[in-house]
Amino acid sequence: QLQLVESGGGLVQPGGSLRLSCALSGFTLDYYAIGWFRQVPGREREAVSCVTGSGGSAEYADSVKGRFAISRDNAKNAVYLQMYSLKPEDTAVYYCAGLGGRDCSGYLREELYAYWGPGTQVTVDP
Numbered sequence: 318q319l320q321l322v323e324s325g326g327g328l329v330q331p332g333g334s335l336r337l338s339c340a341l342s343g344f345t346l347d348y349y350a351i352g353w354f355r356q357v358p359g360r361e362r363e364a365v366s367c368v369t370g371s372g373g374s375a376e377y378a379d380s381v382k383g384r385f386a387i388s389r390d391n392a393k394n395a396v397y398l399q400m401y402s403l404k405p406e407d408t409a410v411y412y413c414a415g416l417g418g419r420d421c422s423g424y425l426r427e428e429l430y431a432y433w434g435p436g437t438q439v440t441v442d443p
Contacts, residue, residue, distance in 0.1 A: 326437030
């Protein structure tokens, strides 16, 4: 089983940066690819990015490509989402989630993720 806890959310001005962390615990952590999702009230959860179990490959949604960078440190049992050039439309609750099978195949599909963190709020506002 995998447990995940997000941190690092907060209030930032447009154009600013923020780094989210996802702390992992459980067994065989590198078995799981880790995805980041976000959700705005009243809207569906949106896949943002995914990193493979080894940390060697990543995927990004078009809406964040070139602005967000995902990374993974298996020695520290952590996954990070570095966010640059933030926009008001990036405001959401951000979740990390575990996808079994080490790679990010199907990372856009929320139903494939078996484990979820509680989320952290990111607000981009002047």
